Amino acid sequence: MTTSTRSTIVAAEAVTKTFTTPDGRALPVLEDISLRLSEGEIVALLGKSGSGKSTLLRCLAGLIAPSAGTVAYRGTPLTAANPGVAMVFQSFALLPWLTVQQNVELSLQARGVAEGERRERALRAIDLIGLDGFEGAYPKELSGGMRQRVGFARALVVEPDALFMDEPFSALDVLTAENLRTELVGLWEGHEAPVKSILIVTHNIEEAVLLADRILVLSSNPGRIRAELTVDLPRPRDRRTPQFEALVDTVYGILTGRAEATAAASGPAAGRPTATPITVPLPEASVGGLAGLLEILVGRGGEDGLAEIADELNFEVDDLLPLVDAAVLLGFARTANARIEITDSGREFTVADILTSKQLFARTAARNAPLVRAVVQALTATDDRTMRRDFFLDLLRRGFDAADAQRQLDIAIDWGRYGELYDYDAHDTRFTLEPGAEAAL
Incomplete structure (x- = not known):
């Protein structure tokens, strides 16, 4: 069908x-x-x-x-x-003062199911998910994987049409997550899961x-x-x-298709909107992590498959995404067909001495990273070359929630400090333009 x-x-x-x-x-x-x-x-x-x-x-x-x-x-x-619908959350969301069985019965209790039936269905769900013997245990006595099993049992006990799961394995270690995924597939394929x-x-x-x-x-x-x-x-x-x-x-x-963002970051053109800190956010990547990726590429002849790099480093392929995005945004690399290739500017940055690499990064970040560019331009426009953090946070909150706005600014601080474009004093929350930084624009 x-x-x-x-x-x-x-x-x-x-x-x-x-x-x-x-x-x-x-x-x-x-x-x-x-x-x-x-x-x-x-x-x-x-x-x-x-x-x-x-x-x-x-x-x-x-x-x-x-x-x-x-x-x-x-x-x-x-x-x-x-x-x-029943849901399984990343954070387990168990009530610590209730036992495993009581946590599983909660959703049935909310639906008005009688006590005897609640107990029978909860024990059946606990057995299905591999937690039999732990009915009277409290969440603090369980490992992360076992607590997530309770979350699955609590969702399955109501026999929903659809089971919704929000990053259910991301808080678990690799082996536990893999085991739970395998068991979930087994229940689904065996038609044992009541969904x-x-x-x-x-x-x-x-x-x-x-x-x-x-x-x-x-x-x-x-x-x-x-x-x-x-x-x-x-x-x-x-x-x-x-x-x-x-x-x-x-x-x-x-996921790594950055053609539009890269084109926008390279400057305005006919019919193309100018990139802003909202439309082209900074990837969550440190300069050191970015440099490490580029060094790996140089060591591999300048090009390799993204999956191959991740496999050799014992990472998931998506763990590389922020670093890849940063390299592409700055023009240090390009991607096509799940492969990444270092550019001439990326190779120049990688093999340069520390002072030259800082200068190259400063020029590239000030031109291609919209938030870094916005900070430098705003500081250049002031008489004393300083500005409070809240000015930038207020602007960022037009497109991000408060937590993401702060994360974006933290990345910009890291990148700007490395390139010696500006400094940031956490005590008085002020940015200060470094001498000569405006030349990077």
């Missing part, structure tokens, strides 16, 4: 979500998203930070209402929490390819569906097969 002929459980039509900042400004998070979750499929929402994955999940669960568009459960528009569909939010490319029948790749700021891919691979899936690796490379190529 194809997806198109299966019964639709949850549908979103033209969903847009905009939050309002404390000072009354609009903060767009999702824009014009339409999707369907049908019976018999696992769908992954994949995207970087700022893509609105978790916000979309909460809209589909009826926990928050979209600003525009509709979400429907089996054809009925939602006006409250989705009655056919008709699964929707998982993740930033992990391999996790999405391992689990999902379909992958929806979201772009960022605001979140839109950039691509939809069908995963036509039998389960259990082997990471080492050419088909698996090819699909990971395809998704990786979509």
Whole structure:
């Protein structure tokens, strides 16, 4: 049975979500998203930070209402929490004063299920998820993996139409996460899990390819569906097969597609809007991490596959994304078909002495990184070449929430200090332009 002929459980039509900042400004998070979750499929929402994955999940669960568009459960528009959905969270979200069994029974209790039936169904779910023997244990007595099993049992005990999972394995160590993923697939394939569909939010490319029948790749700021891919691979899936690796490379190529951002960062042109700190945010990468990636590329002859680099370093491929984004944004590297190649300027930066590399980085960051450029330009425009942090935070909050605005400014401080473009005094929260920095613009 194809997806198109299966019964639709949850549908979103033209969903847009905009939050309002404390000072009354609009903060767009999702824009014009339409999707369907049908019976018999696992769908992954994949995207970087700022893509609105978790916000979309909460809209589909009826926990928050979209600003525009509709979400429907089996054809009925939602006006409250989705009655056919149960959720598993990254943070476990267990009540520490309740036992395993009591935590699992909570969702049944909220639905008015009688005590005897609650106990029977909770024990069955606990057994299904491999926690039998721990019914009377408290969360503090359990490992992270066991606590997440309680989260799964609590969701499955209500036998929902759809199981929603928000980064459910990201707080676990690698081996525990892999074990839980394998068990989840086993329950799904064996039709033991009392659910008709699964929707998982993740930033992990391999996790999405391992689990999902379909992958929806979201772009960022605001979140839109950039691509939809069908995963036509039998389960259990082997990471080492050419088909698996090819699909990971395809998704990786979509996520690292920075052509528009790079073109915008290189300067205005006819019909192209000028890049701003909002439209082209700084990747969460340190200068040292960026330099390390470029050194690896030089050592590999200047070019290699992103998956191959990650594998040799024992990282997930998506762990490299911020470093790759930073290298591409600054013009030190370019990507194509899930491969990365160092540019002439990137090679020059890598092999230069420390003083020259600082000068090269300063010039490149001031021209290609919009927030760094904005800081230098603002400081240049003042009489005393100083400015308070809050000026930049207020501007950034037009496009980011408070935490992301601060993260963006922290990255800009790191990059600007390395390039000796400006200094930042954390005590009086002031930026100061370094002598001669305006020449880098």
